[in-house]
Each structure stands twice: as structure tokens, then as C-alpha cells.
Amino acid sequence: MTxxxxxxxxxxxxxxxxxxxxxxxxxxATLLDALALKLPTAAEFPYKRAxxxxxxxxxxxxxxxxxxxxxxxxxxxxxxxxxxxxxxAAGNTDRVLALMDAKIARDPSSIAPQADKALFxxxxxxFAASEKLFRKLLKKRPNDAELYRMxxxxxxxxxxxxxxxxxxxxxKHPQLSPQGKMxxxxxxxxxxxxxxxxxxxxxxxxxxxxxxxxxxxxxVVARTQEWEAVVAAQANLTSLGDSTGSDPGVIFVTGLPRSxxxxxxxxxxxxxxxxxxxEMAKALRTAYASFGAGIAMRPLASxxxxxxxxxxxxxxxxxxxxxxxxxxxxxxxxxxxxLIYSLLHATLPNARFIVVHRDPRDIAVSIYxxxxxxxxxxxxxxxxxxxxxxxxxxRIVAHWRKILPDRFTExxxxxxxxxxxxxxxxxxxxAGLEWEEQCLNFHQSTGTVKTLSLHQVRQPIYxxxxxxxxxxxxxxxxxxDAWGDTPWD
Numbered sequence: 001m002t003x004x005x006x007x008x009x010x011x012x013x014x015x016x017x018x019x020x021x022x023x024x025x026x027x028x029a030t031l032l033d034a035l036a037l038k039l040p041t042a043a044e045f046p047y048k049r050a051x052x053x054x055x056x057x058x059x060x061x062x063x064x065x066x067x068x069x070x071x072x073x074x075x076x077x078x079x080x081x082x083x084x085x086x087x088x089a090a091g092n093t094d095r096v097l098a099l100m101d102a103k104i105a106r107d108p109s110s111i112a113p114q115a116d117k118a119l120f121x122x123x124x125x126x127f128a129a130s131e132k133l134f135r136k137l138l139k140k141r142p143n144d145a146e147l148y149r150m151x152x153x154x155x156x157x158x159x160x161x162x163x164x165x166x167x168x169x170x171x172k173h174p175q176l177s178p179q180g181k182m183x184x185x186x187x188x189x190x191x192x193x194x195x196x197x198x199x200x201x202x203x204x205x206x207x208x209x210x211x212x213x214x215x216x217x218x219x220v221v222a223r224t225q226e227w228e229a230v231v232a233a234q235a236n237l238t239s240l241g242d243s244t245g246s247d248p249g250v251i252f253v254t255g256l257p258r259s260x261x262x263x264x265x266x267x268x269x270x271x272x273x274x275x276x277x278x279e280m281a282k283a284l285r286t287a288y289a290s291f292g293a294g295i296a297m298r299p300l301a302s303x304x305x306x307x308x309x310x311x312x313x314x315x316x317x318x319x320x321x322x323x324x325x326x327x328x329x330x331x332x333x334x335x336x337x338x339l340i341y342s343l344l345h346a347t348l349p350n351a352r353f354i355v356v357h358r359d360p361r362d363i364a365v366s367i368y369x370x371x372x373x374x375x376x377x378x379x380x381x382x383x384x385x386x387x388x389x390x391x392x393x394x395r396i397v398a399h400w401r402k403i404l405p406d407r408f409t410e411x412x413x414x415x416x417x418x419x420x421x422x423x424x425x426x427x428x429x430x431a432g433l434e435w436e437e438q439c440l441n442f443h444q445s446t447g448t449v450k451t452l453s454l455h456q457v458r459q460p461i462y463x464x465x466x467x468x469x470x471x472x473x474x475x476x477x478x479x480x481d482a483w484g485d486t487p488w489d
Contacts, residue, residue: 009039017048023317025052036068043072047079050086057248057323062086063095074102089322093124111141115150122154131155138163143170145180145187149371152187157194164191182211186371193369202475205369209381212371218378220385224392226294227339230287231396233297234342240308245350246316248275248323248330251431252283254338255356256393257377258366260413263442264356265333267424268431270442275324276331282318283337283344286311300343312347329431338393341400345407352431353404355397358413360390360488361469364479387482 012035019028029052036045046068053061066083073079080103087095100117107113114137121130134151141147148167157164170176171184185208192200251268255261269276290311292298300308323330337344344351364387367380379385400408409430416423420440428435469476 009035013044020048020052020055023313025056028052029056041072043069043076043079045069046072047082050082054086054089054321055317057320057325059086059090059324063090063092088120096120111137111144111147115147119150127154135163138166142166143173143176145170145176145183148187149183152190153371157191159195161191164188164195167191178211178215182208182215183371185211186369189369198471201369202472208371209368212374213378213381216375216378218381218385220379220388223379223389227392227396229295230297230339231342231399233291234300234340236301237342237346238301239346239349240305240312243309243312243347243349245348246312246319248320248328249350249352249432250277250319250344250348251329251331251352251354252337252341252344253331253333253354253356254335255358256363256367256390257335257372257380258363258370259358260356260416261333261335263413263416264354264411264427265331266442267427267439268354268433269331270439271329271428271431271433271436272438273327273433274329274331274431275322275327277319277322277333278331279334280319280322280332281334281336282315283332283334284340286315286318287340287343290314300346308347311343315348329433338396338400341404341408345404351407353400353408354427354430355408355410356413357410359467359469360387360483361476361479362467363390364476365469365472383476383479384482387479391483391486 012031016028016031016035019025019031029049032045032049032052036042036049039045046065050062050065050069053059053065063086066079066086069076069079070083080099084096084099084103087099097117097120100113100120103113104110104117114133118130118133118137121127121133131151134147134155138144138147138151148163148170151163167184167188171181171188173180176184185204189201189204189208192198192204251274253261253265253268255264265276265278268274288294288297290307291300291303319330319332322332338355341353345353364383367377367386368383370380372380379389397410401410409427411423411427411430416427424439425435428439
């Protein structure tokens with residue numbers, strides 16, 4: 001093709017990009033499809049078309065187009081990464097693993113792609129294969145503290161596992177970085193719990209949490225002010241009369257970390273009409289971008305209707321990337337969405353809201369002994385601050401309980417594990433759905449689970465985690481002191 005003949009195609013391609021940026025996704029998709037027919041050897045067209053399909057929630061088209069782009073340009077890292085995202089979303093495990101192997105083959109000496117594969121094997125329930133790969137990586141990198149922490153999260157150590165000795169030696173290494181100390185002590189705490197040396201769990205946890213707190217200091221006052229300001233900004237907010245809600249409809253599942261939200265989401269997402277979105281983290285970010293972040297959030301009752309409608313449109317577009325176009329409902333278990341329940345209720349009238357509660361003592365233990373990505377959940381490194389955070393969460397939930405109508409539903413984790421049949425039916429009803437027996441068999445799902453609870457959700461509901469705090473009652477004294485006389489229920 002001559003340079004002169006290429007120019008119109010370039011102009012049409014640029015027009016398609018402008019349409020996509022302006023939100024005219026279907027027009028952009030039509031234009032890109034036409035361009036792909038005119039120039040089938042150009043990877044850019046199916047690559048951009050795949051990204052638009054993702055924004056539209058059309059997972060089949062996302063996979064089809066990115067596979068076309070990958071076949072045309074298999075050496076392009078961005079295309080490979082997009083292909084991995086698409087097939088992860090589609091639950092195409094074998095395809096994801098093949099793409100991961102292709103990424104590993106590009107740089108066999110790099111640990112990161114292999115660790116990603118090991119984690120994906122965990123997420124898909126292939127624990128034996130994951131363990132084998134992790135142990136292989138740790139032989140290559142015996143001083144990689146983060147690898148130990150990642151590996152420890154989903155295996156059960158047995159006494160005399162040589163890795164325990166390796167972790168102990170690494171913890172004493174004079175040149176181990178503060179971040180390395182954090183990772184290896186979290187791993188050792190998990191190992192000590194697994195081999196029933198419970199008296200050694202909290203000494204490691206205190207070191208791990210102290211290291212993380214030094215790396216990412218907490219600001220209790222700032223967080224309290226942020227939460228209070230965001231809730232206050234929603235005062236007197238009323239529903240938009242002409243809003244039709246989102247497509248798909250969203251079922252928000254919230255609760256504090258380690259409260260059972262993953263279990264609840266998996267039960268609901270086992271329904272034939274529901275797709276699991278996981279922790280999408282779109283709602284609060286979009287609210288902050290639209291109306292001001294934290295203490296800067298403007299009074300929403302004074303915002304123009306167009307601004308509220310624009311928020312709903314933006315959120316709907318962003319969530320659709322995580323949706324399955326064939327299913328009318330999508331779950332979102334982003335924890336911080338509980339701060340803006342009134343805004344979500346006002347702008348998404350078809351949304352449903354489910355809050356999961358759990359014994360605060362069990363939440364405290366589980367939060368304190370688990371690693372969260374750096375800079376997130378900074379309160380998690382101090383038992384007294386965990387107590388204050390749980391109380392703040394409960395106050396905000398009590399506030400929403402007073403002002404939101406019947407779509408606001410609460411469930412206790414302990415009730416769910418004690419009577420899964422009754423409580424699961426209650427959950428499905430709260431989501432506005434008809435009961436399906438498969439919702440009791442959520443653990444048989446073959447989808448990926450990106451959560452600290454990924455091992456548990458591959459099993460039927462069990463009760464052994466209830467009242468687990470009693471094993472560490474003496475270590476929890478700072479939490480009890482901060483909790484004071486507040487009722488547990």
C-alpha cells in the first residue's frame with residue numbers, strides 16, 4: 001500500500017480513538033472493525049478494539065480481538081498483558097497459563113513472571129502445582145523474603161519443613177531490609193500457627209507489623225476526619241428521579257477486611273445471573289474524582305443533577321470492564337464503598353447493598369496477622385487502632401441503617417457458617433434474585449479468586465474460624481483496652 005493510501009486509514013483510526021475517548025464506544029468499535037477488514041495485518045486495530053470490548057463488558061469480544069492482535073504481534077508486551085487480563089476475566093485458565101508461559105519464556109531468569117504464575121495457580125485452586133513452583137523459585141532465590149510470604153499465605157506448613165529453618169535464618173540476616181523483615185516475619189507467623197506453636201505467632205506478628213508501620217505510617221486523625229467528612233457530604237441527598245441505574249446492576253458486598261465478604265460474594269456469584277467483580281475499587285475513586293476527595297468532598301445535595309448523573313455514567317462505564325455482558329448482575333466487594341452508600345443509592349436505584357459483620361475479636365486477629373499491600377489499611381498494624389477502626393465502621397453502618405430503605409441488608413458471618421442453607425437463601429433474596437441450589441456449592445466454582453481467603457473459598461463452609469481469637473487472648477490485650485465497654489454485637 002502506498003503512503004497516500006495509508007493516510008485515510010490513519011485518519012479513521014484517529015477518529016476511532018477520539019470517539020472512544022469521548023465515550024462513544026459502539027461507534028468507535030464499528031469504525032475499528034471496518035479498519036481491521038481493510039488492513040487485517042495491523043495489530044493496532046484489534047488491540048484497541050479489545051480495549052473497547054473490555055469497557056463494554058463484552059468479554060468474548062475482548063478475548064477474540066486481543067487474540068487476533070497477539071497473533072499478529074506476539075512480541076509486544078502491552079498486547080500480551082492485555083491478553084492476560086482478558087482471559088483472566090473470562091476464566092480461561094488454560095489460556096492464561098499458556099500466555100504466562102510465553103511471558104516467562106521471554107526472560108527465563110526473571111522471577112516476577114514465575115511468581116505471578118504461582119499466584120495464579122493458587123487463585124485457580126491448583127495448590128499442589130503452585131507449591132511446587134514456589135519451592136522451585138525459593139531454591140533459586142533463598143533470600144527473597146517476599147516469596148516466602150507469598151508462598152506461606154496459602155499452604156499449610158508441617159513441622160520440620162526445611163523452609164521454616166530457611167526463614168528463621170533469613171530473619172536474622174544482618175543485611176535484610178526493613179521490607180524483607182516485614183515479609184519474612186509474616187511468613188514465620190503463619191508457619192508457627194500451622195505447626196501449632198501459637199506462643200510464637202504474635203512475637204513474629206509484632207515484628208512484621210512494626211516494620212510495615214515504619215514503612216507506611218498511619219494517620220488516625222486524618223482517616224477519622226476523611227470518613228466523617230465523606231459521610232457528612234451525603235446529608236439530605238435524595239434519589240435521582242429519572243435514573244435507571246447501572247447495566248449490569250451492582251450488588252455491593254462490604255464489610256471490614258477478613259469479615260467474610262469473600263464468602264458472601266462467592267455464594268451470590270454462584271447464581272446463574274451474577275458475575276463476580278471482586279474488589280473493583282471504582283466507586284469511591286470515581287466519587288472522589290467527581291466531587292472532591294475526603295475532607296474536600298462537596299455537599300452532594302447541592303450538586304447539579306447533571307453532575308450526579310455524570311458520576312453514575314462514569315461508574316457504570318468503569319464497572320462494565322469487570323462485567324459479563326451475558327449476566328444482568330455484578331458483585332462488587334470493594335471494602336471502602338461503604339463510605340458512599342447514600343450516593344450509590346441515590347444514583348444507582350437498582351443497586352443492592354449487603355454488609356457483612358463478624359465478631360470484632362476475630363476480625364482483629366485476622367487483620368493483624370495478614371499482610372496488606374503497602375500503604376493500604378494502615379490501621380492494620382496496631383491492635384488499638386484496629387479496635388477504633390472497627391468501631392468507626394460500625395457507627396457509619398448504623399447511620400446508613402437509619403436512612404436507607406429496604407435494599408440495605410446485614411448478615412453475620414457466624415450465622416452464615418452455623419446455618420448456611422437458611423442464610424444463603426436470605427442472601428440471594430437480599431440480592432433480588434430467585435433461589436438456585438448451586439449457590440450452596442460455591443466452592444466448586446472454577447473461577448479465579450483474588451483474595452486472602454482464596455484457600456477457604458475452595459472448600460465448603462466451615463466453622464473452625466469462629467472464635468479463633470481465643471487462642472491469642474493474652475496477646476489481644478491492647479485491642480481489649482481500646483475496645484473498652486463497647487458491646488461485641
